[in-house]
Amino acid sequence: MKTTLKALSTAAVAALAMTAGAAQAEVKVGMITTLSGGGAGLGIDVRDGFMLAIKQSGRTDIEVVIEDDQRKPDVAVQLADKMVQSEKVDVMTGIIWSNLAMAVVPSVTAQGKFYLSPNAGPSALAGRGCHENYFNVAWQNDNLHEAAGAYANSAGYGKSFILAPNYPAGKDALTGYKRFFEGDLAGELYTKLGQTDYAAEIAQIRASGADSVFFFLPGGMGIAFLKQYADSGVDLPVVGPAFSFDQGILQAVGGAALGVVNTSQWNKDIDNATNAAFVDSFQAEYGRLPSLYASQGFDTANLLISAVEKADVSDADAFRAALKAAEFDSTRGDFAFGDNHHPIQNIYAREVIQEGDVFTNKILGVALENHSDAYAGDCKM
């Protein structure tokens, strides 16, 4: 749908104008991501990071079609049908949420298309449900939680209180943390999805005798929890995955997040030329600091470009091999795919700091080195 292009920001339109003007695009990419409603911030970041890389490559043979899934699985499925049936794309990407990915990815890959995941990494797609055409460029869902567990060990925590929303990703998060954490649990709680008041949970934490807290509460839930936690007078150290401490929402949490340690495979101060250039150019292009999601979008596009340079997308085997090689300069430094096409990468512990008026993160150290995932062994590919 050419009309969708109007929806893009000016910069992205400029990037696309070049590709649209080309005689013929050789690779057609379908991006389904969340651009409206709650959670739109993540999708917008992935899109902007992705389009920035495409623009910087100067390539005219990659055409990107972008659609908004409104964070509704049925809309995402329908858009995927559209991408495959009507746009006849070669590669798909963009989905933010695990449940949407589970709805879209299996049927897309079954139809012979490539799918590059810039954010979601449900365990089902990493283990038994892995597919040769599915590449995850971000992380397997458990990774950051596992790193949080590993960090908790190294920080000497012996008794953690852990909590997450009562839905599959929440259960995966606690499982991931427990997989690496060697201490005891002071308590384990599942909260309501979308819950905004955590007074009851905080009271339980206070009474539990824990020496640390691990939580996975994405989006607004995490903001609410952190503000209320900071105000409660409970001063146990907090560990969590990067999602609640990312550039986009950190400003909304404010001082309540200062000093919190969180785990991430990327940060803006990772020291390599690609990353430095990415942070500068993203800021110049969009006027804001890049987020984790933007870096994932950027890396996804660069992976794609590296494969396009090496192989013709119509030769599926060659193209797959080129993707698998992952010979691109990642913002994360070293990046490789495991046998299940999920990343093998370092996961860092970072700390929330304040730079002038802006809250951001600083890397403390590596939490897990060259980390793969727990499901790779189940993948028969």
Add this chain to the structure above:
Amino acid sequence: MIRETHLNLGIIALLIAIPAWALMADEPFIITLMTRAVVFALAAVGLNIALGLGGLVSLGHAVFFGIGGYAMGILAHHAQTYTPLTEWPFLLEGTKSMPVIWLTAIVASTFAALVIGILSLRTAGVYFIMITLAFGQMFFFFAISWSAYGGEDGLSIYVRNGFPGLNTLVPVQYFGLCLVILLAALFLNARLAKSPFGLALNAARQTPARVETVGLDPTRLKLVAFVISGAITGLAGALFADLNRFVSPTMFSWQLSGEIMIFVIIGGVGRLFGPVVGALVFVALEHLLGGLSEYWHIYLGILLLLIVLFGRGGIIGMLCGRERLHD
């Protein structure tokens, strides 16, 4: 003013012509979109029986839509993973057969509608709206935490379920199947509206006291309407799940209940083809406005507002005027 029957024939023609054109122009996605509209229309035809004939403003019809969806999801999931549903008291296997799935969806949603209806019909007016909404929320939260069937992630089915003699993976064949079911439901709906039951139900909506004094039970009439309505919406849910090859708790969400209601209102409450027109227009708007702007919900909102404020009787009401009497 257009004669309503002429308009209805025109709509049926459109339902056949658009996919036929899409088939020739090799635009399979248009067919998928049309299938979506047809399935939504079926769900709304269901609601229209409760809402249009029975005057029951149910903001919980997503319950039945979701139950239908999960009937498909659960049966197909077990068939796909070769695990039995239950081994006790007797062995029950999953299935990939659409007719069996549909029957399950209808039976399950009939049962749910019966229970919800009996409880909800103790109330009336706003309370009825809210108690149906509450039931919807119960199912929604239950589905989210029902980890055996995917919780919030939902269930994915890799291959669409089968129907004897058809290749349901071919968009136009699946569309045809859905269209036939929609037309059958519309036919049933038309007969129902004119039947003795429809006559009594119509009166129960307008003047329950009168219905009582002629010796009939308006609550029971409404309950039966609610159950029929739920069963049809449940069937639509199964078709919708198969269209997407996916079910998730969003099929239970109150926004979905609201959308089904919007289809009915846009098209015209109580009008036979109201839900069809409403669903077609909504899907078209979603498709066209969605391409125009990230903020397309604003335009959708304004459009809906204009329809409520100035368009009496929905689109069919605007085109055809008041409903003709069935004589």
Add this chain to the structure above:
Amino acid sequence: MTFVLFAEQVLNGLQFGIMLFLMAAGLTLIFGVMGLINLAHGSLYMIGAFAAAAVAGATGSFLLALIAALAAAAAAGALVEIVVIRRLYDKDHLDQVLATFALILIFSEGTRWVFGSFPLFLNIPETLSGPVTLPGGIQYPLYRITLIVAGLLVAVGLGLLISRTRIGIQIRAGENDREMIAALGIDISRLYTLVFALGAALAGLAGALVGAIQSVQVGMGEPVLILAFVVIVIGGIGSIKGALIGSLLVGLTDTLGGVFLPQLFKLVMEPSAATNLGSSLASMAIYILMGAVLIWRPTGLFGARA
């Protein structure tokens, strides 16, 4: 579980209930006087929070932020009433549901258009932050105590407004008989705008107060809206007293259910399954409560008997 923890959880339930009351009071008032189902009430809550966040960000003053929230929500309410809502009074509930649903879409995406897709920052004022120690050794955040007090003050104020003032008399007259109010020579459309703006202001205030400890983001109003509907339906639509009792019931059920149900199940089953089942049931608890109340009393606890 110790007594202190139990008392703290009860306090949490009360505080949650009182916040719900601020939302529910406006909703029930609008329904009682005008007979209108306003799904867009959650949007007014959101507007309050965003106005507060914007003003607090610009001036640094929480008090100014609260005033801004009240003013912005009241103004938005009055505007919407004049442009849209007053055309809905004569229509049936169905049209009201659809029209106010449309307003949600417009407000949500409009706010996102103005403020962007990321949550805004709004924090507790310095003077109210941190915990205090209550009798019995309960450590409890001062801000939450402030919320309880503020909510109770609003409840009392609203009660006085309705029982003691001219406007209150008009409101009560309007609830009973719309013709009577016209016969009294009261300008109905002005009264309606006023009541709507009052309800909106309450929602805006709630949004600002709660926004400080939660996340100020687009879509924040809808979950609260549904809870507020649950509250007024349990209490009986149109009854302020019902809204207060309903809020506390819902607040306590939700909070204590979430805490105790998993522990209850742990007595009879293994821990992780118990946590699972208990949490699932806890998230359905208030809807089960509402269903039960309506089945027992079809017009709520304090609703007019049909």
Add this chain to the structure above:
Amino acid sequence: MTDPILKTHEITRFFGALKASDAVSIDLRPGEIHAIIGPNGAGKSTLIAQICGSLAPTSGRVEFQGRDVTGLSTRARSRAGLGRTFQISALAMEDSVLQNALLGALGASGRPWRFFGPALKDSALREQAEDALTRVGLQDDMHKRTAELSHGQRRQLEVAVALTLQPKAFVMDEPMAGLGSGGSKRLTGFLDGLREQAPILLVEHDMDAVFALADRISVLVYGKVIATGTVDEIRANKEVQDAYLGEDA
């Protein structure tokens, strides 16, 4: 004297402290028209509601055809043969006149659970409905929308719906209300003949009609029956004149 078809035994109904019915005992005998008159607020509608079952008496009982029906619902009473017309028309306004009459016939048939064949094509129902409409003089307006009927025609339709039920007794709540003098005369003539089919308990304000039709009259004041008797007895009753007729007649 024949046994009454309908009888109330000292029914009393309180609304809070207000006694809306005060030990009311009246009866309706075969072949008669028994009129209930009284000033506004005398409790006539409350009485009817208790007779028809939409309101339960605080004490006392209602007998119909020799059977205690106090505990029965409105529906059960109408199935037992009590035909009611409403003071404010309770008709399905969006439906046709014929459909309203058909509803009565359908109720009388007791077979509403048929979902397929058109009700209008059910010849038994239709015959009954058309017959009733013809009797009240609406045969030419059968296919009109009920909302298009004049006020008087709606009153006629009310009576027609009651007729389709083929009741053992009619309870009519102000059937003449709002009719012009012409319409009132016509309906009076019709009701006059109807008493042969089933007796009528008639609540009415139109004194001309009452005096023309009633075999007996009961006067209700402040929830209490102050007098029952023939037209002449009531006209002559001093108490009635003081309480009621004095201002009106």
